[in-house]
Amino acid sequence: MTADEPSGGPSVEASSPASGEVSGGVADERRRRPGGRTERVRKQVLEAVQAELAERGYDALSMDAVAARAGVHRATVYRRWRDLGGLLADVFDAASADDWQPADTGSLQGDLAALNHESQSSLTAQLPLVPALIAASFRSEEAARGVQHLWEDRYARCEAIVARAVERGEIPAGTDARALLLAATAPIYHHLVLLRAPADPDLPEQAARTAVLAARAGAFLRPDPS
């Protein structure tokens, strides 16, 4: 994916405009010179992290390899990001720092299918990076928090899809947005990442339709209506 393709998936796009919360002194330094050399260095370094992860995996990731690939002085990388945890945290922060919003197609089915198509495309494009990010989230507390924060942010933005559907009367008020979104999106990731099956062009629509039908039948109502 490119910087112009936002994604509902676990995209880790280092070239997004910097904004939002970035930990420690990194944000301060960047705010001093927005869009300038500091920001360019950050972009180079975070892209290098992703390239190293995709090519060599999490266990081979090192500050020195990242600095070398980015063409940035080692001292700069150590000063600014301190350690691998700091680098990974910033990769996830950068991925959240965009103005992505889910598409508004006018129907719940359309919105969820658009989200799934987008996730499937970006996931397919970034597939070698995915196992490295999963490995990182299991090996580093900082990376795990970064992953959780990134997903939390993406799913929170997607709650608008459910709110619109309730407003239109497509699904009952009291529908648990997060449960509906999990049901609608999980099959895409399960299929590609866990099952290691080739992308199924029908799955984005099918998973969306499943979630819509279940939502209409009250599957995501709280308290449990059964």
Next chain:
Amino acid sequence: MTADEPSGGPSVEASSPASGEVSGGVADERRRRPGGRTERVRKQVLEAVQAELAERGYDALSMDAVAARAGVHRATVYRRWRDLGGLLADVFDAASADDWQPADTGSLQGDLAALNHESQSSLTAQLPLVPALIAASFRSEEAARGVQHLWEDRYARCEAIVARAVERGEIPAGTDARALLLAATAPIYHHLVLLRAPADPDLPEQAARTAVLAARAGAFLRPDPS
């Protein structure tokens, strides 16, 4: 999990009784002395592979480390499994070589919930192993085929759940069993492995209920009824 706990999840249980297809000369050798020293060595080695993966990750896995941990001569490990691909393939083969069947609770909701509870338990128990297996499946063609084969085998066994529900008239004939099973089970894995969220005790039932309601509404009928 122990050898007595079968699982619908991606369990990699090296202590299952040997059976089924095992690649190359391994099967022949084992069949010569079933249950004997050969089988004990296999069990020790495959358990060592899983322990190494869980503790050190895929990228640190080596034949020598496995041999050392298993307390088996390096030459034996190289002769029998040839390389890491051979070792991983045998881990997945061993995981399929059991007589696990999904529970028959008398209802689709009950069967799917039982499957999800079982998956969630074994996944939680084996969580450190999961990212290593995912990484392996992305780095080794042999491991990827092993993963695909293992899931294919598990989902094929679970199709009995859907067949029983159709027979009971709970869901329409013509329901796509695999699509229903994917919808019912994917949220468990997505939640624990991708989102890195703590296990949700309500999710197994909730994901099962969602799939049942969607199935009754015709979500998994082919051709598309919409």
